[in-house]
Every structure is written in structure tokens, then in C-alpha cells.
Amino acid sequence: MKIDDCFYLGYISKTIGTKGELAFKLDVDSPSSYHGLDAVFVQVSPKDTQLIPYFLEKAEIQNNDLLRCKIEGVDDQTSAKSLVGTSLYLLQENLPKLKADQFYFHEIIGFTIIDKERGELGKVEKVLEYSTSNLFSIPVGDKEVLIPISDETITKVDKTLGQIHVICPEGLIDLYLEG
Numbered sequence: 265m266k267i268d269d270c271f272y273l274g275y276i277s278k279t280i281g282t283k284g285e286l287a288f289k290l291d292v293d294s295p296s297s298y299h300g301l302d303a304v305f306v307q308v309s310p311k312d313t314q315l316i317p318y319f320l321e322k323a324e325i326q327n328n329d330l331l332r333c334k335i336e337g338v339d340d341q342t343s344a345k346s347l348v349g350t351s352l353y354l355l356q357e358n359l360p361k362l363k364a365d366q367f368y369f370h371e372i373i374g375f376t377i378i379d380k381e382r383g384e385l386g387k388v389e390k391v392l393e394y395s396t397s398n399l400f401s402i403p404v405g406d407k408e409v410l411i412p413i414s415d416e417t418i419t420k421v422d423k424t425l426g427q428i429h430v431i432c433p434e435g436l437i438d439l440y441l442e443g
Contacts, residue, residue: 265305265315270353271370273304277330279345284338288323288331288352297360299325301333307351315353365421369393372421372428377402377411380419380431385409388428400428409440 277289290298301323305315322334338344359368369391377385377400386402391413398413411417411432420429 273352282341284344295329305353375426378429
């Protein structure tokens, strides 16, 4: 499986017990959606673009963002330890369905940002993820405009037309475009 066909689910954080169980640390909004998961793709090395499928005998949610799992054929602590630290992926088609006004960051790359005051600004080139907030990155001429991704900023998401309508804080766009 190619990594480009998948989304990052999390990583294997530690072994549990002596019978090969593992703790999957999930990097998702709703970890409980993955209770009962039956398979994952593992990226053994960070440079790998091909992923290895592993089938799960058990996947139970534990401690909100940990999934306690038993992988088929991994029956002892030594085998389990060899997987600790590896990254986990699922096919993009396995992403939970979202409401019409919600989106995954990967799906809005290329969407047009339309500001209430300025009109069409440009297309989302990337999404910058920070612990404090996430930002749309929109190239405008030779400048980069960063717009916060928040309920206060986004007024409408039109997936059919590939548009995101925003109301930017006063002076924000000028800050990037002047000078």
C-alpha cells in the first residue's frame, strides 16, 4: 500500500503485558471511532513510502486516545517491541464521514478562499498545524497570507465548488500584503 493513499492514524507507543499486546497512540479527533478496528498499515521506517498491512485480533479503546491492540502473529513481548515507535495509517476511505461544513485538512488543499471584504484571495496551498491554532496558507502574488482556521473565521464551506468563505479579523490580510 502506498502512503499517499492513506492518512496518518498515530503510532505504536508501547507494549502491554507479555503476550504481544500494543498501545496505539491515536492522533485523531474521535479515537472511539476506531474501537473494533480490524487492520492497519504500518510504516516501519520514516523514509518508507510503502506500508505493510497488519490484521488485528483485538482493538479496544483505552484512556481516551489509546487503542489497546493485538496484532495477528505478534504473540510475545519481543515481537511486539520491534513495532514500538512505528507509524500507523489507514486508507483515506476509512476516515469517518463528516458533516457538510466540516473538512479534513488534506481535502481542502486547492480550495479557493473567499473573504467577505476582499473577495477571492487565492487557493489553499497548505495547512499549517500548530498547538495553539491551525492556519490556511494562501499564496497571494509573492506573499503568503495566513488565515486562522476557526468557527469565528469560517462562515461557509462549499465542498462542491471547492470554496471556503471567511471573515478575517480587521487588518489581518493587509498585514500580509502591505510592505
